[in-house]
Structure formats: structure tokens, C-alpha cells
Amino acid sequence: GLGVKPPTATWGTMLNDARQEFESAPWLWFYPGMLILFTVLSINFVGDGL
Known part of the structure; x- marks a missing residue:
């Protein structure tokens, strides 16, 4: 599996x-938990910037 x-x-x-x-x-x-939060937020901010 994956x-x-x-x-x-x-x-x-x-x-x-x-x-x-x-x-x-x-x-x-x-x-x-903080690493997961920061990763999700950074991907979200990059997506908003595009």
C-alpha cells in the first residue's frame, strides 16, 4: 500500500x-503536532499566493 x-x-x-x-x-x-500545523499552513499560504 501507500x-x-x-x-x-x-x-x-x-x-x-x-x-x-x-x-x-x-x-x-x-x-x-506543531510540525504538522506549520506544514499544512505553509502549503496553504503557498497555494493562496499562487
Whole structure:
């Protein structure tokens, strides 16, 4: 199928793994979540600029 092979870490798998430690370790979900947010916003701004 499409996508990254399982042993490779992705932002989505990092967020999924951090769900269990949501309150005790917020840095586990904060950085991957911010990277996803900035990536989506930057693609959106580039699309608006075109």
C-alpha cells in the first residue's frame, strides 16, 4: 500500500504513540503536532499566493 513502512517514525505515529502520555508528557505530542500545523499552513499560504 501507500505510505511509510512501519519501522520508520512519522509525525502521525509519533502523535498516536503520545496519546497515552497526553497529560504527563506534553512535549511528546507538542512538537509533532506543531510540525504538522506549520506544514499544512505553509502549503496553504503557498497555494493562496499562487
